[in-house]
Amino acid sequence: MHTPLSAVVVNPAKVPDLDSLRRTITDSLTAAGWPAPLWLETTVDDPGAGQATAAVRAGAEIVLVCGGDGTVMACVTALAGTGVAMAVLPAGTGNLLAANLGLTGDVAVGLDVVLQGGRRLIDVGVTGDQSFAVMAGMGFDASMLDATNATAKRHIGWLAYIGGAARHLRGRPMRVRITLDDRPPFDRRARSVIVGNVGRLQGGMRLLHDARPDDGLLDIAILSPRTLWHWATLGWGLLLRRRSVPRVEILTAARIDIRSTRVQPRQLDGDLIAPGNQLLITVRPNALLLCVPQPATDPDLAHDIDAVPHTAATSDREPARS
Structure with a gap:
């Protein structure tokens, strides 16, 4: 059985008890037979892109992102096009991607999503770099x-x-x-x-x-x-x-x-x-591999980001309209 190498990119400013979070994540992954994850903390100068890039270079197959919107966006920028999966462990107060995934601030729920194996390729928008x-x-x-x-x-x-x-x-x-x-x-x-x-x-x-x-x-x-x-x-x-x-x-x-x-x-x-x-x-198009709930139980969530294991869903959307 393949056990993927994972990494955690965390914004320490968004986490009240960093040691407890690290124990929770490490214990959950090792209990599932995974190796202990790499642990990479963001800084004021680097909100996540450098850490996510370092994780990819180290051979991580999944990057777990724990932070607010800025941390998640920085990791999206770094991971798009790499084929490395990104999982969101919500922290902070208003993470938009977590909301669209139907995730709350419960780390255990986010870890369950990772371990269940739901993956989906999604598009990303690009502006500048x-x-x-x-x-x-x-x-x-x-x-x-x-x-x-x-x-x-x-x-x-x-x-x-x-x-x-x-x-x-x-x-x-x-x-x-x-x-x-x-x-x-x-x-x-x-x-x-x-x-x-x-x-x-x-x-x-x-x-x-x-x-x-x-x-x-x-x-x-x-x-x-x-x-x-x-x-x-x-x-x-x-x-x-x-x-x-x-x-x-x-x-x-x-x-x-x-x-x-x-x-x-x-x-x-x-x-x-x-x-x-x-x-x-x-x-x-189809640039970011995302860990998603499987199966999606919320009809609205199923409309937006529905879990498709290890592949991209096809689309029957009409071409661009005005």
Whole structure:
């Protein structure tokens, strides 16, 4: 029986008891007959990419990532295209990829996912030298993340984002020119443009109902509320999981170029990146091998990231549309 070499990339700032976590992970893996994992801690200067790369060079077949959104995104960037599987052991307060996998902060649940053997190849989005697995955005969504209180996040989790959102509801719209693939560009006055590989936001709300993680396409949501009433109807539509939500335009493409007339806040997978007036995103099909629950019991989860053992699921999605 093959017992894969594994590595743990952990952000020590996100873990209250590092020694206990290490014992839990090591005991679970060795009890299953696996070798003790390599243990690699992130630093302020390197949030995970260097550690994940070192794990690959050491021969790891699975990298277990324990940290917040920044740690996970750094490891996605490093592991995409390597064939090395990535597992998410949620830490911190609002890990978007963990939410789309249906994982809580329970490390034991995450380890069970690893040991069950569910694997799936998914696409990743690429902007510059960074990759993301869930969503990228420019405008209101990034402003909300920036305004969310870190202490509140630790105590009440994703609900803290409501406070961050409230601070920016009356903000100015941005004038953007959007180009999708080789189609003619078009202009919008938007509050936010979100590009997603899967569809769930924090709190389980679904923004992109048709998003598939393995179809070689990314879905784009253009949010254009102008008043508090617009925001209220938009939020209510998301809470009710309606497929058509007022003031939200949904498009699909493999290459997305978003250009604003002024510098805007930007985010990748829930982690802020440097502000800019452009967000150019391409898709890298079937680039990341991900450990996923097997079988998926949540119908919404089955729609987004359904477990397919050691292979990539095929897609019957239609080509890019506008």
